[in-house]
Amino acid sequence: MIPIPEKTIERMSRYRRVLNNLLEEGRKHIYSHELASLSSGTPAQVRRDLMIIGHSGSPRNGYEIKLLRNDINELMDDPEGQKIALTGIGYLGRAIMNYFMGRRPKLTIAAAFDIDPEKINRVISGCRCYHTDQLEEIIRKENITIGIITTPAAGAQKIVDTYVKTGIKAIVNWAPTILHVPEGVFLETRDITMSIEKAAFFAKTNK
């Protein structure tokens, strides 16, 4: 079986969000052009993506929202659930914790870490907070497989190293620094600046 392109995976997240909203509104079916416009894509792209994940609809009614959502769940979710560790309980860390809380049943932030004594041994957004000294212990105990970094740049590489040591295979990093991971570990460094600078470039070019 050919692997599913990363771009398609990203769009699946978007589609799922839209579909969940529609389900709440009680909608039953959707056409490719509707899903496209609700997720800022094109109809052909939507159909191609659904073809890739092997979902089919009906020419007359389009796609059955519930079935499609379930297929996306099946594709994206681990049936046993996946746990996330987040290190750095500052503004950004808390924004992510709040936002994620309860949003994806199969994907939960199971533990958060910091060095600030004010923040440890509390429960924030339903998530237990520990001192970073306990990273290894808790990650192994809780069987956590995904790591997020929202600390300042200075401590980030050390945290990545600990994540990797515990067997974490996928990391999302928000600290503004280059991090290194061994082959086979997924690392994505995100930067809000990039999206703002892209917008700024557009504003400048079209002013």
Place this chain on the structure above:
Amino acid sequence: MIPIPEKTIERMSRYRRVLNNLLEEGRKHIYSHELASLSSGTPAQVRRDLMIIGHSGSPRNGYEIKLLRNDINELMDDPEGQKIALTGIGYLGRAIMNYFMGRRPKLTIAAAFDIDPEKINRVISGCRCYHTDQLEEIIRKENITIGIITTPAAGAQKIVDTYVKTGIKAIVNWAPTILHVPEGVFLETRDITMSIEKAAFFAKTNK
């Protein structure tokens, strides 16, 4: 002149960050393969990007960091500066305000807006905070051209509409909802979930 691809613009943000770090360390020159590894790319990609923006280096010494950084500045920055409005001074809004503060001299968050009386008429991270009632007035007065949204989904469309009305041409939205803008306005909706779900998919697939 052919337009510069969006992907190249994104990478320029990354390159600039790396170059600024290197300048602080006192480095003078850099080769394409070094810049590539520091920004998680390939040497050919780097050279192609620099070719696209019309920067050239020397076969022996590579690229002169300062000159390259300046060329990126020239490409990306508006010489007169650009101002940003941010609406929604919560955890996420503050994370962005803190992070952006002083980072890009030519691109500043000039005003923040909220509806919570606790937050308005203060200065947070060097940025003045106003009630959303004053959006139009302040945006026009300050000549703001870029808008960020970090409010809950509910109020977001109304804020976009106000942004558009004041002539803002580029918007970055973090509220988890579909927003509509007229033709010619750049809108990018970002979602942290997407990056985490992508990482989770990788962790699941490679476990």
Place this chain on the structure above:
DNA sequence: ATCACATTGTGAATTTATTCACAACTATAT
């Protein structure tokens, strides 16, 4: 039953992005 029709599914075409591969170059050592 049959028709009309808007939509799906998909091979092919196109566009966009990336990588290859190598001639041209340049600072340095000899």
Place this chain on the structure above:
DNA sequence: ATATAGTTGTGAATAAATTCACAATGTGAT
């Protein structure tokens, strides 16, 4: 002077992503 080594700049090749375009399809109206 000249050779050398390691890099740049870029046309061409390749790969990846997107869009086109249309036959096949299923549904409701008649």
